[in-house]
Amino acid sequence: MKVKEYMVLRSADVFLLTKTPESDRSKLCMKLLARSERARLYLAGDGVYHLLEDKAVFPPSCEIFACLEDVAARGVVARKEVKVLEEFYNILVEDVMEATGRFFSF
């Protein structure tokens, strides 16, 4: 996966989540995500454990990206609609720089 493939300029809120599903920060993040009309969720670290949850917990309009290294390190298998990125942080940084929405880090 290359950076340019994900260089999309559009209005969306960008969320970075690094906490496990049971953490309070994750729960707050999911509440804000549910209130976002269009969002992109980046999962890194223990945040990739959210991929084990039912996909219904994510808003349908939410695009989900996960860090390949962290997914592999934790033995998590991502669903097909999740984009698992080798250049995760490069893509995240470019997205945050280019997106016109807000950026939330948890």
Add this chain to the structure above:
Amino acid sequence: MRSVFYLLDSAPYGSEKALGLLNAAAASLGKMEVTVGLYGDGVYLALRGQDSKGLGVPNLAEILYAYGEMRVVAHEPSLAKRGLFCEGLIETVELADEEAFLKAVKDSDCLILL
């Protein structure tokens, strides 16, 4: 003017997170619209009558009093969950229900957690 929401979700004493967050928020005053949100264990910062002498660390309530222009919002459900709803709270702290609190986060240009 850009707005920033500093979210404190950990207990005010026992780590430097709350002190660091308040210092950062104070430094942002006048340059940005600043809101400090107290959530989860962070709501303990709203309690009146804090005494940190035994810990040898600054009294964080005094920082809130010193920067009265700093908007501080406490998440009501977090207060209620900890049985603090009927406790004396610092006068400058606003209470916000779930919706109002999330709206304040969402409406800010920037969210900072430590």
